[in-house]
């Protein structure tokens with residue numbers, strides 16, 4: 142048993158949300174008990190003692206939508222690059238050029254650097270949406286191998302699309318099924334969803350093949366009405382909006398992640414609620430791509446289960462939470478708006494959504510939950526108690542303050558050192574790999 146204690150402890154558990162001097166007892170992969178440090182040390186005198194020395198203890202973050210494959214694009218300037226004036230052009234001029242150029246080595250280093258960046262920002266679970274049209278078969282296994290080596294919890298999907306022809310579309314379906322079969326043999330550290338790119342790159346026949354292949358039982362991970370072009374395409378070809386089309390095709394349901402949902406109408410929001418589909422909001426990516434602002438507050442009002450991701454934009458979930466707070470205040474013109482929803486998405490809802498794919502619990506420090514926790518170097522300049530935790534996070538914290546990360550009962554990052562890989566060596570090799578990738582793309 143390990144006791145991690147001696148600091149302010151935010152549990153995100155309803156029964157006892159905050160301890161001014163808290164301690165978490167961990168046995169194997171699970172939390173045994175959370176309590177006051179003094180009492181816990183007395184109760185478990187033989188446990189290994191990890192003193193956080195006044196730092197803050199809280200649950201690790203869950204990123205509900207990430208794109209590992211985009212990692213090596215940082216700082217990239219492509220040959221003959223065109224200026225992209227809308228989201229469709231960003232995909233064609235940047236992301237699809239990149240994903241066609243990815244080989245296994247680039248996928249491996251994208252995974253290593255993305256997961257390490259996440260771990261250093263306190264992310265303990267990553268739901269990833271992968272694309273590598275240049276190398277589809279085995280791509281998810283390559284990423285999973287990296288996740289297992291680093292000790293990070295992950296859920297992977299390959300985005301099926303018609304954009305590179307029928308053979309690649311079929312290979313995408315096969316990759317999802319192959320990986321799902323592998324994930325079934327693992328514990329809650331590795332999970333699978335059936336990835337779909339987006340409505341405008343998927344024909345009716347392809348959607349049917351994905352459902353028939355077992356996608357509906359697995360659950361889909363799909364971009365929904367991200368750009369206006371996706372909606373226009375759906376009306377033009379199918380005479381209905383995207384959410385309606387996906388409902389008819391059997392894509393929605395409580396196991397499906399609908400990413401973005403920006404250009405949808407009220408009837409579509411009702412469909413998302415009625416089908417129990419979770420919607421994942423990615424505010425920084427949406428602002429960066431200038432695709433618009435999802436009606437997050439309206440969907441909350443309707444009872445849609447809303448989660449938070451980063452869409453490849455950052456690894457820092459606190460950044461994403463802050464951006465969510467800002468965009469919805471800005472767009473609604475109401476400074477009193479969006480105080481409660483961003484932390485609800487990041488903590489309560491992401492935990493609930495991730496929990497749909499696991500047998501155990503993540504996202505809370507409480508008895509029997511997985512021991513996924515972080516230690517944050519945050520010494521508050523103003524009083525902190527259970528009534529103002531979110532205010533402290535919004536105005537005072539960032540991912541880079543995380544000094545230690547424990548996942549599934551094991552430290553994977555301790556006192557700012559990545560334990561299961563040589564970080565410097567990974568970064569050096571990643572830079573080399575990125576250089577050759579940029580030349581190929």
Ligand SMILES: [Zn+2]
Nearest residue numbers: 270364400452
């Ligand atoms: Zn995305």
